[in-house]
Amino acid sequence: MWRDAVLVAGRDLRVERRSRVATNQVAPFSLLVLVLFAFALDPDRQLLERVASGLFWAAVLFSALLAIARSAAIDEADGVRDALRLSGLEPGGVFVGKAAAVAVVLLALEVLLGVGVVVLYGVDPAGAGLLALTCVAATLALAATGTLYGALVSGLRVRETLLPLLLLPTLAPVLVGATRAFEAALAGVPADGWPWVGLLSAFAVAYLIAGALAYGSLLEGS
């Protein structure tokens, strides 16, 4: 399974590198979201600093929707789904590989958005360890859940509109948990943040396992 996961992750990242959708569309979109929030709340600089964590993760969530839709579209190309079914690739490996590729793209976006939050919102980054682990856990949760739902709506005519409709409510706990953990880190009370990291990790593991088990059936059904 792991060999197949590495193969699929490499393919998806190569497609991203060649198509430049992540760099030319998703990254500018996420930065635009941050800038628009800054314009909207500019008169109250203190408020901007206070809600920076929530704005950061809201921007990540919106960008994740684009990255996940893009990832699902790779396997919807002409005849690719049949070729995947014939290839002998382990479906669990395909799922893990696709989720890993989405996670890599999201982590890169989070670094970019992190710089944006520091520059635009004047946030002083503190608690680097908690911030980093929160990013990893939340990103895995976003990628695993998104990849699973992406496969679920694949082949449907209304998939573009249905995906965010299904995904946003499901990812609400991730948004809340990641925001709380970031707030704790930035406030200098990391002890308050670790339980949220635990929640995010449990969410990520649950969806990674569910996705690896269910992906084969979804591939057959779509």
Next chain:
Amino acid sequence: MEPVVHLRAAVALLGRFPALAGIDLDVARREIVLLRGPNGAGKTTLLRALAGLVPVVRGEAVVLGCDLRRDARSVRPRVGLLGHGTGLFDDLTVVDNVRFWGRASRADAGDVAAALALVGLDGHLRDIAVGRLSAGQRRRTSLACLLARRPELWLLDEPHAGLDHETRDQLDELVRRAVQQGATVVLASHELDRAESLAHRTVELVGGMTAHPDQPGFVRGDGRPSDQSREQNASAGEVTHVA
């Protein structure tokens, strides 16, 4: 010797509807069989059923020793399907596509290089993104993906479509060479002159069934219908066929 394909009174579903009913077919190793029939006869569905992509729900269906009714997935890595879809990623280069599908099937770098050379894509075209290729070049790339996998059973759906005359000759030569090396081929084509000259035998499909011996166009071979399928054919008015 056990046939590579053995179907008796096989019924396959597309969704909830029977798309194939009363299919009888035997294909021996190293044989090239042409499926012939009008649009909607079920040629594509039969090829997809043989690949384990369309469920067979009744009758006998054994491909490469795998019972399609019990475990269709086990036959998939051993067959190569050149269908209507290319199965290619437009943003990746020719060599990236062939390498990905080859590695997915445990092919090594030598298999990939050989496949590219066989279809004439080992020159400057190998590093071109597939999205920038012509339809014929894309078809050749799909064929290279199939070759890299070294399948035991080739399932070719309109393999000559979109290819120029020279490439069609090359394809036919590749098919003959694969058969010499032990592969078996089932193909569907509307280009009958070329396909019939390639095939050892022709089987007629009519309305999702292998044809009766007394129906026009039927070519007798191992695809002869059984008594069971004749009974099904007799009540075929209730069968909706989709292809």
